Amino acid sequence: WDRCQMLNIKGIHTTVGQEQQASMQEKRVLEDLEMPLARRETETLFQEQPETGNQYLEDTLLRSYLKTHLPPKVLEEVHQDLERFGNRLLTKIQPLSWECELNPPVFQQYDAWGRRVDQIHTCSAWRRMKEISAEEGLIAEAYERRYSNWSRLYQAVKLYLFSSSSGGFSCPLAMTDGAAKVIESLGIPGSLKNAFDHLTSRDPEKFWTSGQWMTERRGGSDVANGTETVARKQPDGTYRLYGFKWFTSAADSDVTLTLARIADAEGQCTQGSRGLSLFFLRVRDEEGKLNSIQVQRLKDKLGTRQMATAELWLQGARAELISAEGRGVAAISNMLNITRMHNVIAAVASMRRMISLSRDYACKRLAFGKLLKDHPLHMQTLARMEVQVRGAFLLLMEIVRLLGLAETNLASEQDQLLLRLLIPVAKLYTGKQASAVAVEAMESFGGQGYMEDTGLPVILRDTLVLSIWEGTTNILSLDVLRSLAKSRGQVMAAFLSTVQKKLELASGTEELSPGVQRTREAIGSLRQFVEATGSEQAQTMELAARDFSYSLARIYTGRAKTGITEPWNGSGALLMEHAARPDASSTDVCAALRWCNQELCPVAVESGRGSYGGGAALQDSALVFGNS
Numbered sequence: 302w303d304r305c306q307m308l309n310i311k312g313i314h315t316t317v318g319q320e321q322q323a324s325m326q327e328k329r330v331l332e333d334l335e336m337p338l339a340r341r342e343t344e345t346l347f348q349e350q351p352e353t354g355n356q357y358l359e360d361t362l363l364r365s366y367l368k369t370h371l372p373p374k375v376l377e378e379v380h381q382d383l384e385r386f387g388n389r390l391l392t393k394i395q396p397l398s399w400e401c402e403l404n405p406p407v408f409q410q411y412d413a414w415g416r417r418v419d420q421i422h423t424c425s426a427w428r429r430m431k432e433i434s435a436e437e438g439l440i441a442e443a444y445e446r447r448y449s450n451w452s453r454l455y456q457a458v459k460l461y462l463f464s465s466s467s468g469g470f471s472c473p474l475a476m477t478d479g480a481a482k483v484i485e486s487l488g489i490p491g492s493l494k495n496a497f498d499h500l501t502s503r504d505p506e507k508f509w510t511s512g513q514w515m516t517e518r519r520g521g522s523d524v525a526n527g528t529e530t531v532a533r534k535q536p537d538g539t540y541r542l543y544g545f546k547w548f549t550s551a552a553d554s555d556v557t558l559t560l561a562r563i564a565d566a567e568g569q570c571t572q573g574s575r576g577l578s579l580f581f582l583r584v585r586d587e588e589g590k591l592n593s594i595q596v597q598r599l600k601d602k603l604g605t606r607q608m609a610t611a612e613l614w615l616q617g618a619r620a621e622l623i624s625a626e627g628r629g630v631a632a633i634s635n636m637l638n639i640t641r642m643h644n645v646i647a648a649v650a651s652m653r654r655m656i657s658l659s660r661d662y663a664c665k666r667l668a669f670g671k672l673l674k675d676h677p678l679h680m681q682t683l684a685r686m687e688v689q690v691r692g693a694f695l696l697l698m699e700i701v702r703l704l705g706l707a708e709t710n711l712a713s714e715q716d717q718l719l720l721r722l723l724i725p726v727a728k729l730y731t732g733k734q735a736s737a738v739a740v741e742a743m744e745s746f747g748g749q750g751y752m753e754d755t756g757l758p759v760i761l762r763d764t765l766v767l768s769i770w771e772g773t774t775n776i777l778s779l780d781v782l783r784s785l786a787k788s789r790g791q792v793m794a795a796f797l798s799t800v801q802k803k804l805e806l807a808s809g810t811e812e813l814s815p816g817v818q819r820t821r822e823a824i825g826s827l828r829q830f831v832e833a834t835g836s837e838q839a840q841t842m843e844l845a846a847r848d849f850s851y852s853l854a855r856i857y858t859g860r861a862k863t864g865i866t867e868p869w870n871g872s873g874a875l876l877m878e879h880a881a882r883p884d885a886s887s888t889d890v891c892a893a894l895r896w897c898n899q900e901l902c903p904v905a906v907e908s909g910r911g912s913y914g915g916g917a918a919l920q921d922s923a924l925v926f927g928n929s
Contacts, residue, residue, distance in 0.1 A: 348665070348666065351658040351659070351661040351662035351665065351746075352661055353391075353654075353658065355384065355390075356387050356466075356653075357384055357386065357387035358384060358387055359657065360653065362691055362694055363458065363461075363694070365879070365882075365884075366694075366698055367379065367458070369879070369882055370454075370698075370702070372451070375451055375455075379448075379455050379458075383458065383459070383462070386463075390462060390463065394430075394433060394467075395466045397426040397429055397430060397433075398426075398467060398468035399468070400425075400426035400468070401426045401430065401468030401469060401470075402469075402606065402607055402756075402759055404424035404426065404427075405606045406421050406422060406423045406424075406427070406553070406607075406608070407421075407422045408420070408421055408422075408596060408598065408609075408611070409421075409422060410596070417595075419591055419594075419595055419596040421553050421596065421609045423553055423609065426468060427468065427469075427470065427607065427608075430468055430470035431470065431473075431505070431508065431510060434463075434470065434474055435502060435503055435507075435508035436505060437459060438456075438459075438503050439456065439459055439460060439463060439474055440456075440474060440477050440478050440508075441502065442455055442456040442459065443456040443478065443481075444485065444501045445501075446709065449705075449709050449711075450702075450705040450706050450709040452705065453705035453708055454698065454701045454702055457642070457646060457697070460474065460646050461650050461697070462650075464646055464651070465650045465654035465760070468607045469607030469608040469763065470607075471643065471647055472550055472551055472605065473510040473511075473512075473550070473551035473554055474510070474643070475639070475640045475643030475647075476510070476513040476550065476551060476554070476640060477509070477510045477511045477554075478639050478640070479511070479513060479558075479635075479636035479637070479639040479640045479643075480496075480500055480511035480513070480556070480557075480558050480581075480636065481497060481500040481501050481511075482636055482638075482639045483558060483632060483633065483635055484496065484497045484500070484623075485497065486632075486635045487624075487632070490623070492621060496556060496581065499555070500556075509554075509555035509556055510551060510555055510556075511554055511555070511556050511557055512549055512550065512551050512554040512556070512557035512558075512559075513550065513558055513559075513636070513640070514549045514558070514559035514560075515528075515559065515560055515633075516548040516549075517529055517544065517545060517546060518547045521548070522772055522773065524560055524577065524630065525573050525574035525577065526572075526573070528544075528560050528561070529545070530542055530544025530545070530559070530561040530562065530615060531543050531544060531561060531564050532561040532562065532563045532564065532578065532620065533563075533564050534563065534564075535619075539619055540561075540619075540621070541593070541617040541618065541620070542559070542580065542582070542615045542617070542620050543615055543616065544561065545597075545612070545613070545614055545615070546559070546612065546613040546614075546615065547612055548600065548610060549611050549612070550605075550608060550610050551608055552599075552609045552610060552611035552613065554584060555583070555584060556582065556583050557581075557582055557584060558579060558580070558581055558623075558636065559579075559580050559620070560578070560579060560580070560629045560630075560633070561577070561578060561580055562576045562578070563576075563578055563622075563626055563627075571627065574630045575627050576627060577627065578622055578624050578625075578626050578627060578629040579622075579623055579628075579629035579632040579633060580622055580623065581621045581623045582618055582620035582621065592619055593615070593618045593619065594615055595613065595614040595616060596611050596612070597611070597612040597613065597614060598611065600612070603765065603766075604761075604762030604763040604764075604765060604766055605763050605766055606762075637771065638704070638720075638724050640770075640771050641724050641728040641772070642697075642700060642701060642704065642724065642727075644728050644731075644767055644770055645696070645697045645700065645727045645731045647735075647767055648693065648731035648732055648734065648735035648767045649690065649693045649694050649735075651738075651739060651760055651763070651764045652686070652689065652693060652734065652735050652739070653690055653694070654760060655738060655742035655757075655760055656683065656686050656690055656742060658742070658746075659683055659742045659745040659746070662745065662746055663679060663680070663745070673745075679745070682745065685895075686738050686741055686742060687892065688892050688895045688896055689734050689737075689738055690738065691876060692858040692859075692875070692876055692892075692896050693730075693734050693735075693858075695875045695876055695879060696723070696727045696857070696858050696875065697727065699723065699875060700720065700727050703716050703719060703720040703723070704720060707720055715795045715798075715799065718788060718796075719792075719795055719796065719799060721784050721788070722784050722785075722792045722793075722795075722796060722853070723857065725772070725778075725781050725784070726777075726781060726850055726854050726857070727854070728777055729768075729772075729777040729781075729847075730851060732768035732769075732774065735764045735767050735768075736764055736765055736767070739761045739765075740761065743757055743758075774847060775846070778847045778849070778850045779843065779846055781849070781850045782842055782843070782846050796853065796857070797824065797827075797828065800856060800857065801824065803878065804817055804820060804824075812880075812890050812894075813877050813881060813893060815894060816877055816893055816897035817877070819859075819897045819901060820877075820897055820901060822901075823855070823859075823902040823905075824902075827856065827902050827904070827905060829905065830845075830849075830902075830905050830908055833908075834913075840918060841913050841914065844912070844913040844918060844921075845904055845907070845908065845912075845913045848903045848904035848907050848912075849904040851903050851904070852901065852902045852903055852904045852905070855896075855899065855900075855901045855902070855903075856901050856902065857875065858875045858896065859875065859876050859893065859896050859897045876896050877893040879893070880892065880893035
């Protein structure tokens with residue numbers, strides 16, 4: 302009986318004519334039972350892994366956005382290229398990404414004979430990513446301007462698709478794009494024409510990447526007070542730089558931009574931001590030798606391990622002054638806009654990647670007798686994440702659309718004011734969104750989400766830096782306040798008038814009326830807060846800066862227009878606007894309404910609770926240090 306039961310359990314049924322065969326199968330079964338579970342030949346695959354297909358074809362939000370906004374001829378061309386690129390990402394580039402993770406850069410300080418060489422060795426997959434970036438025109442596209450003001454948006458879309466499969470190479474591309482933008486904003490002077498051509502080349506043999514060496518020991522975002530590097534002018538008009546760069550991403554880049562203080566004849570330097578000038582330098586000479594630079598060590602980072610981040614000594618590095626003397630901070634403003642845009646791209650791409658994998662897993666994983674997709678609470682969790690990534694995606698498209706207009710001299714004054722405000726808002730908000738979505742999505746895989754060999758922890762680790770790079774949340778919140786102050790309220794006026802206009806146009810769309818009403822209420826609360834704090838002390842606004850910036854992000858992302866009675870003129874397309882298209886889906890409408898169901902104006906709520914008023918700063922300090 303035991304023998305028959307054992308055979309039946311294994312799906313073996315015997316007859317008299319099959320007795321000999323059954324005996325052999327029984328023997329194998331008994332052998333299997335004596336082996337560890339993982340080694341049993343009769344065991345099947347435990348769990349089918351989550352996968353994605355062509356990222357472009359599967360991203361219905363992206364495709365509907367491009368169909369709505371791009372001119373038909375442009376859409377036809379870019380659709381073909383993006384479909385091809387999506388296939389290349391799936392079949393060729395994603396495997397390289399994992400290879401970059403498994404083979405991080407290695408620093409060799411000395412050779413076998415004790416000679417200092419300071420070599421940073423990167424894997425072949427990393428070097429191939431550089432070639433692919435050139436071949437795909439991931440930098441060139443924005444500067445060739447084949448599609449006029451839509452070129453920047455097209456470049457951003459390719460970077461968005463590339464980001465989560467880039468093996469960390471999105472970071473050097475961000476700095477390369479920033480360097481090219483700075484050089485272009487300077488009019489591409491003759492001395493930098495060769496560098497600009499290399500940075501924007503489609504030829505893998507000629508393509509250069511750039512670093513961005515701003516962080517020193519005394520400061521990260523506080524470059525005005527933290528920069529100690531000194532520049533000494535040489536008889537030939539070039540400069541020699543002396544200093545220590547504490548955090549240099551993509552240290553294997555070909556060139557870099559960096560800040561330094563020019564020493565006068567007595568060796569004295571002007572302090573503060575007025576003493577900073579911007580320099581361009583080649584990292585290595587034509588023979589491959591470092592330009593009077595010593596690598597102290599590679600950073601041991603939580604994430605972005607695929608990329609070499611180093612501490613560098615500049616010991617007389619030859620450099621070229623490219624800004625007006627003392628105007629270095631002003632010169633890098635264009636670069637910051639670009640790198641912060643790239644940060645938003647990386648944030649949205651990581652969210653989309655995690656949600657795509659979570660969605661596929663929900664269709665494959667059985668738990669408690671049914672697939673995860675059939676558990677309402679699980680699907681509610683994924684739906685909430687989907688709403689966040691949709692809002693973030695449309696906010697990204699808005700800033701790159703405005704940037705494209707500005708770069709082709711087609712932006713109105715209001716467009717330029719909005720761009721100045723929305724870049725820091727988008728960067729700070731999506732950076733925080735990405736971390737929250739990554740953690741939530743990891744949980745949707747259960748214990749497998751915590752396993753290194755699934756690749757999911759890599760996405761989480763690399764996402765966490767996005768709220769730190771290019772300015773932390775608080776630093777950028779204060780930058781938002783500066784944009785309001787420097788424009789003497791013009792930025793805020795442009796924001797409010799734009800949102801109000803769109804709401805008026807959307808008021809006739811019945812399905813969206815609840816969202817329109819909530820957004821109107823939020824605008825009213827925001828306006829009241831601004832008016833009430835107009836005469837308050839600076840400390841009050843500083844305490845409110847983060848919540849104020851969140852309010853701007855949530856309200857702007859939820860604004861609307863009908864798109865039915867007026868043509869699509871590209872004047873801003875976010876969640877309700879996207880949902881009001883004539884061919885909008887029920888998913889678009891649902892996402893817009895759910896976005897508006899969250900607290901759209903947290904700054905008004907917290908202000909009503911007294912979070913910023915008299916004594917709030919002292920109370921905060923008491924809470925933090927009360928147990929110290």
